[in-house]
Amino acid sequence: MGSLRALSGLGGRRQRFVSWWGRAAAIGHLDLLASALTAKGYRCVKLYRAEEFAGRPLLLWVFGVSRADGVRVAVIVHAARRGIWAYYQAGHHSYEQHGYLASCDDPRAAAEKVDAIFRYRMLPAAF
Numbered sequence: 001m002g003s004l005r006a007l008s009g010l011g012g013r014r015q016r017f018v019s020w021w022g023r024a025a026a027i028g029h030l031d032l033l034a035s036a037l038t039a040k041g042y043r044c045v046k047l048y049r050a051e052e053f054a055g056r057p058l059l060l061w062v063f064g065v066s067r068a069d070g071v072r073v074a075v076i077v078h079a080a081r082r083g084i085w086a087y088y089q090a091g092h093h094s095y096e097q098h099g100y101l102a103s104c105d106d107p108r109a110a111a112e113k114v115d116a117i118f119r120y121r122m123l124p125a126a127f
Helices: 002-009 012-039 107-122
Strands: 043-046 060-063 072-079 085-089 100-103
Touching: 012 043, 012 060, 012 072, 012 085, 012 107, 072 107, 085 107, 100 107
Parallel strands: none
Antiparallel strands: 043 060, 060 072, 072 085, 085 100
16 A cells, blocks of 8 residues: 555545545456456455445455355455556465456456366365
């Protein structure tokens, strides 16, 4: 979130607008990924849409057939330099390589990576 630190010197009104714009862009990217994953048969819980989670990080939970399976993937969006956004698997501490799924320019590629994560977690012996 280096971009938000750089904005801390701005006036309050402009800073709120830029923060809102970044949140709106991230929500748009997560919505596109949720659509691509729903088309593949996954269930998505959009925690970023609930008003009670307004101050929380934007998080998309992806489930297989049912939540009882215990197999799930949490996806976040992270802004990088030069206005580039990318999908990451939440829970990885390094945003440089581990947890990277795909650029937000290609939600279908991110959906394929999430699908591969599910296949690996459900059938690890097959890999």
